[in-house]
Amino acid sequence: MWRSSKRGQSQVTCIACGDDVPRSDAREYDKFGDRWDRQGKEFEYLCKPCDRDRCHQPRGDLEALLEDVESNTVGTGRDAFLATYLELTEGRDSVGDR
Numbered sequence: 001m002w003r004s005s006k007r008g009q010s011q012v013t014c015i016a017c018g019d020d021v022p023r024s025d026a027r028e029y030d031k032f033g034d035r036w037d038r039q040g041k042e043f044e045y046l047c048k049p050c051d052r053d054r055c056h057q058p059r060g061d062l063e064a065l066l067e068d069v070e071s072n073t074v075g076t077g078r079d080a081f082l083a084t085y086l087e088l089t090e091g092r093d094s095v096g097d098r
């Protein structure tokens with residue numbers, strides 16, 4: 001029962017760039033991270049380019065920061081890890097403590 005497939009339900013909108021893409025071409029994005037529990041949920045969609053971008057940077061720069069800290073504190077204890085972490089985060093301008 002295919003009708004002509006322009007617009008209508010077969011088209012979804014990418015939440016990242018706002019492009020309309022065919023639903024079959026889009027990736028489902030569930031903000032709750034559980035794609036299998038579908039009841040009462042509305043999925044959001046990403047187009048493929050945006051989905052690829054998302055995979056490259058899953059958590060902003062937190063992972064990179066933690067790696068930095070780790071490599072600076074190899075062989076030292078937990079205190080050193082935390083101290084280095086604080087040092088690095090304090091140097092970032094997003095920490096606005098007057």
Ligand SMILES: [Zn+2]
Binds near residue numbers: 047
């Ligand atoms: Zn997109």
